Amino acid sequence: MAAITAAMVGELRAKTDAPMMECKKALTEAEGDMDRAEELLRVKLGSKASKAASRITAEGVVATHIIGNVGAMVEVNCETDFVTKNDDFIALVNTCARLIAEHKPADVAALSALPLEGGTVESVRAALIGKIGENMSIRRFVRFNTESKLAAYLHGTRIGVVVDFNAADDQVGKDVAMHIAAMKPVSLSAEQVPADLIEKERSVASQKAAESGKPADIVAKMVDGSVQKFLKEVSLLNQTFVKNDKQTVEQMLKAANASVKSFTMYVVGEGIEKKQDDFAAEVAAQVAAAKQA
DSSP: OOOOOHHHHHHHHHHHOOOHHHHHHHHHHTTTOHHHHHHHHHHHHGGGGGTTTTOOOSEEEEEEEEETTEEEEEEEEESSTTGGGOHHHHHHHHHHHHHHHHHOOSSHHHHHTSEETTEEHHHHHHHHHHHHTSOEEEEEEEEEEOSSEEEEEEETTTEEEEEEEEOSSHHHHHHHHHHHHHHOOSBSSGGGSOHHHHHHHHHHHHHHHHTTTOOHHHHHHHHHHHHHHHHHHHBGGGSBOTTOTTSBHHHHHHHTTOEEEEEEEEETTTTOOOOOOOHHHHHHHHHHHHHHO
16 A cells, blocks of 8 residues: 655645545545546546646746747746746747747757857856746747748736637637637647547546446446537537637637637646745754754
8 A cells, every 4th residue: 555645645635626635535545646546536526626737837938929920939937936027037938939930940959059149049048047046948839830820829928829720800810819728728629639638538427427326328328428528628619719608619710711720828837747845844954054053
């Protein structure tokens, strides 16, 4: 039996918002497997157990740069929210977005080697670390070069979206980008939802349906219904349009004689584990250091 620590319980609670005791019970049942424990909580507590799963666990800034049918989006991370408001840091992120659009670097290493301010992007980054005293890193970027149109939307500096679309009215692209930032679809269509996400949802739905005590054929229909509902909720074209709840995004696009080819959304820190500071240990260390001094 795996040892269930307070840190593990705290991590699961931060991800799910479930009560501490429920988190401990789930971890115990899952023998310490965090993903399995989260799944167990979803089965038992429903949507409450997943409402905090998308919380951002790292700081940073997303920036976009579009010139005609060429565009870029980049995420640069830092340690604290304080640095995300620093003018020099923001300038570096915006410059990176522009350089990506203009020079088409193959990866972060190639971007870091591009000339900048008499040195390179990497030397500017290193100098800024020395000036501010906090680590920062270029995490990821995407570059678009399309025969259609591009639209970008930034929700503050933490969520960025770029949409590749066709429409006579440029506002359509902007509206779709804003919708994506708000509703966070995982794919363009239901057919493009990743298989692992579908299987995870099917597993949860199966466990919840099994608890109903209904006959197997009814359970199977319940599971299929849950999965189909999930696919509509996470695919862009099937989502209810945020500016008109009487239409899906697909219906809105059809009415505007428009289409969306693809999109990319970045959420700052998505998937990154943020360092958990032990305040008590930090204070104890400071006291010990003071005594030695």
